[in-house]
Amino acid sequence: xRFVLAAFTYFGYLFIITMYSVKIIKYxxxxxxxxxxxxxxxxxxxxxxxxxxxxxxxxxxxxRQQNKLHRLWFLFSDYFFLREYFRxxxxxxxxxxxxxxxxxxxxxxxxxxxxxxxxxxxxxxxxPNSSSLFGIGLYYVSLATGVISFVSGLFGSIGVLIxxxxxxxxxxxxxxxxxxxxxxxxxxxLSGLLTWIIxxxxxxxxxxxxxxxxxxxxxxVETVEAVHILLFAFLLIYLPFTRSLHYITRLFGFLLIRWDxxxxxxxxxxxxxxxxxxxxxxxxxxxxxxSGSTWRDVASGEASPGRSGV
Amino acid sequence: xxxxxxxVSDMGRKGDxxxxxxxxxxMPIPAISANALQEPLSKGLTEQQKRELECSLDGFVAIGxxxxxxxxxxxxxxxxxxxxxxxxxEKENNWTFLQPLVHSMDCxxxxxxxxxxxxxxxxxxxxxxxxxxxxxxxxxxxxxKYIKGQGTFLLKVTRSDIELNFTLIARLAELVxxxxxxxxxxxxxxxxxxxxxxxxxxxxxxxQELGIAPREIHEQGTVQQLKVGSTxxxxxxxxxxxxxxxxxxxxxxxxRDIKIPMDKKDADVLLLHNAGEFMSWPENIEAFAILFDxxxxxxxxxxxxxxxDAVNYGVWYDDVQMARVAVKHAEAARKLxxxxxxxxxxxxxxKAFIVTAxxxxxxxxxxxxxSVFPLLEDLVMSGxxxxxxxxxxxxxxxxxxxxxxxxxxxVEPQRRxxxxxxxxxxxxxxxxxxxxxxxxxxxxxxxxSRNFKDWKVHISGRMKLKQILEAFKDVLDPTIxxxxxxxxxxxKGQIRDLIDAYHLGQGHNIRYGxxxxxxxxxxxxxxxxxxxxx
Numbered sequence: 122x123r124f125v126l127a128a129f130t131y132f133g134y135l136f137i138i139t140m141y142s143v144k145i146i147k148y149x150x151x152x153x154x155x156x157x158x159x160x161x162x163x164x165x166x167x168x169x170x171x172x173x174x175x176x177x178x179x180x181x182x183x184x185r186q187q188n189k190l191h192r193l194w195f196l197f198s199d200y201f202f203l204r205e206y207f208r209x210x211x212x213x214x215x216x217x218x219x220x221x222x223x224x225x226x227x228x229x230x231x232x233x234x235x236x237x238x239x240x241x242x243x244x245x246x247x248x249p250n251s252s253s254l255f256g257i258g259l260y261y262v263s264l265a266t267g268v269i270s271f272v273s274g275l276f277g278s279i280g281v282l283i284x285x286x287x288x289x290x291x292x293x294x295x296x297x298x299x300x301x302x303x304x305x306x307x308x309x310x311l312s313g314l315l316t317w318i319i320x321x322x323x324x325x326x327x328x329x330x331x332x333x334x335x336x337x338x339x340x341x342v343e344t345v346e347a348v349h350i351l352l353f354a355f356l357l358i359y360l361p362f363t364r365s366l367h368y369i370t371r372l373f374g375f376l377l378i379r380w381d382x383x384x385x386x387x388x389x390x391x392x393x394x395x396x397x398x399x400x401x402x403x404x405x406x407x408x409x410x411x412s413g414s415t416w417r418d419v420a421s422g423e424a425s426p427g428r429s430g431v
Numbered sequence: 432x433x434x435x436x437x438x439v440s441d442m443g444r445k446g447d448x449x450x451x452x453x454x455x456x457x458m459p460i461p462a463i464s465a466n467a468l469q470e471p472l473s474k475g476l477t478e479q480q481k482r483e484l485e486c487s488l489d490g491f492v493a494i495g496x497x498x499x500x501x502x503x504x505x506x507x508x509x510x511x512x513x514x515x516x517x518x519x520x521e522k523e524n525n526w527t528f529l530q531p532l533v534h535s536m537d538c539x540x541x542x543x544x545x546x547x548x549x550x551x552x553x554x555x556x557x558x559x560x561x562x563x564x565x566x567x568x569x570x571x572x573x574x575x576k577y578i579k580g581q582g583t584f585l586l587k588v589t590r591s592d593i594e595l596n597f598t599l600i601a602r603l604a605e606l607v608x609x610x611x612x613x614x615x616x617x618x619x620x621x622x623x624x625x626x627x628x629x630x631x632x633x634x635x636x637x638x639q640e641l642g643i644a645p646r647e648i649h650e651q652g653t654v655q656q657l658k659v660g661s662t663x664x665x666x667x668x669x670x671x672x673x674x675x676x677x678x679x680x681x682x683x684x685x686x687r688d689i690k691i692p693m694d695k696k697d698a699d700v701l702l703l704h705n706a707g708e709f710m711s712w713p714e715n716i717e718a719f720a721i722l723f724d725x726x727x728x729x730x731x732x733x734x735x736x737x738x739x740d741a742v743n744y745g746v747w748y749d750d751v752q753m754a755r756v757a758v759k760h761a762e763a764a765r766k767l768x769x770x771x772x773x774x775x776x777x778x779x780x781x782k783a784f785i786v787t788a789x790x791x792x793x794x795x796x797x798x799x800x801x802s803v804f805p806l807l808e809d810l811v812m813s814g815x816x817x818x819x820x821x822x823x824x825x826x827x828x829x830x831x832x833x834x835x836x837x838x839x840x841x842v843e844p845q846r847r848x849x850x851x852x853x854x855x856x857x858x859x860x861x862x863x864x865x866x867x868x869x870x871x872x873x874x875x876x877x878x879x880s881r882n883f884k885d886w887k888v889h890i891s892g893r894m895k896l897k898q899i900l901e902a903f904k905d906v907l908d909p910t911i912x913x914x915x916x917x918x919x920x921x922x923k924g925q926i927r928d929l930i931d932a933y934h935l936g937q938g939h940n941i942r943y944g945x946x947x948x949x950x951x952x953x954x955x956x957x958x959x960x961x962x963x964x965x
Binding site (some may be wrong): 148151152153154155156157158159160161162164173174175176177178179180181199203204205206209210213217289290291293294295296297298301364366367370371373374375377378379382384385386387391392395396398399401402403404405406407408409410416419420421422 | 436438439511514515518522523524526527528529530531533534537538539540541542543544546547559562564568587588589590591614617618619620621622623624625628638639640641642649654749750751752754755757758771785786787788789790791792793794797799801802804805806808809836837838839840841842843844864
């Protein structure tokens, strides 16, 4: 059993890192696009407003206000608030918030457990009676994130599942995969909670498991803990096939699309990029389009009419 | 189909309209009686039109796709649709919006947080087909089945086993013309998903691959503009006649002898008006001429093809047409060697030319472009023009054109002007970036054929109607003159239709107009009031 657990855990982490990396690289390599920003940049009153530069007379002669740190702060802090849900659908926020917190914390918990194991291998005891303050801190933080994750995630999973079943606006857009996702996560959180209650109240055994993984000497754990480890490994393998990447691509969606108001100034690098994009050939077949010509020729009216897609 | 909830999977089922719009279902407006509307709202189609055109979405027709005459014709249409769908996700064919499209298709979790932001969805009585996530979900399922080629099991798991036929395609073509592209739904999405953009991309698929688009925005719109110079059909000689007429009007009404500069080389400013102003609201052109003359601005109009019509309908449905029109606009400016271009009071022209085409125009076509609002603000706030707010002493509310405000961030200049020159200025709620679309966005203001006007007046414009009436709720008495400031030609067109349909002019003495008219109306040096109350 120990080898099965170890194999799935190794594979799970490798798989998700590889798949997410591939997906993110693919996303970032999408071509530069026409602008389609939406204002305000940073909604609400969390941080001072940036003055939109188009409000300035001859805006191209003036510096543009853009606070990247504020933007990042808003985006990262929102993981822990889900402000729009709170503002617009309080009932749903009550379940989707703990669900997301459960998800973020379970990832954090597993990462902390890895580091806890690593530090123990380097001689730092991770325990309430550790001689190292860091070890004591890591012990309590790991314990707290684990427990919060399992409790919050379990409550949230049940809540989102009920919401999807009861609310017709959510049910009509759900698929069997949606329900499977909810149930699967519910099982992961439940198994984690049971592990904490029944088998591993300090998560020290889980750190031992991780130590075994790090030194390539897998160990056995209690059955309930083994179930949780296995389910979590399956979750890592399954996540790339869900919409979970939105945790990361959401950042790009805001920074590279919704708030991307970078103007194309004459002689800029961006202008060169635009020129390259315009040299691509398009193959649309609408009657008004000269299929096979470049975007530049089609736009400027220099494409041969004989190449019409009609 | 009627009587039960419509689902995405119903889109291909042949038969009756998926929904029927009844006045009792519409969002109530206290000052307007539901009984004032004639049933059914989707009236006005002839029997022949009903027979020949696909009108089984909601009974309204914006495009009117003829039914195929044979099975082969239907198959050919389906094939073309799928080819277009594939191209939407290819870099060469859709570098323009691939990233936003992929992001929106991949990230939406269908939490429906955006639904209540959509004025058409809410005003219709929450008809499912108008929900912002409905169209993208349909597209997602089509992609799963026909582009990704998911097998039977996965199709069941993702609920994507959906049949693609003429009915679905025709209904989808109509349905993407039930979204005004106001992007209020985008604004609230915590994941950065842009469901309005998905509608716009589907419009593009139909136009760029199948040659399907509403006649008013394609043949009579961009095609005509590129050919004769304007979507109104106004040719350069006709423009000269109209400008001469406007000069006479200024002289007659205001006693001012103003020569409107045409094709003046090396001017500081090329002012680009929506040609609709020349035809329907010449007072807007007059006001700019009077103000710029008084402020000694070195400006000009252009009489080049498309150089006198700022509209760019391509921004609503077709990247190629959008780029062509933008290039024409820039060429007109280049020819005159102007220092900058100011886009007049036209919302979508602002966005098309200043924002969207920003990554189309390069080199000597990349001429500085800005909104006319900061320029107006400078004239008003700097004291260059003497103004007397008492001349505008009547209730004024401000409509925010989505393209200028939510999509460009120009929120305050127009407000600072109104606060200075209109003592009874009152905001409508919500306002600024949160304001609602007039209901005529994305081409609806100019789509008037068949029975579409009823849809835009009773559904997409209903929220604006409610906002206007609420803004003026304490002064609805018809003896009090009231002014809806709508600094955008298309918004003015839609608000005109709303005022007519609901008799707000006679009933409540509400009129509408632009921003510059209010500025000129407040000018101390003008003897007679510029704004005429009819």
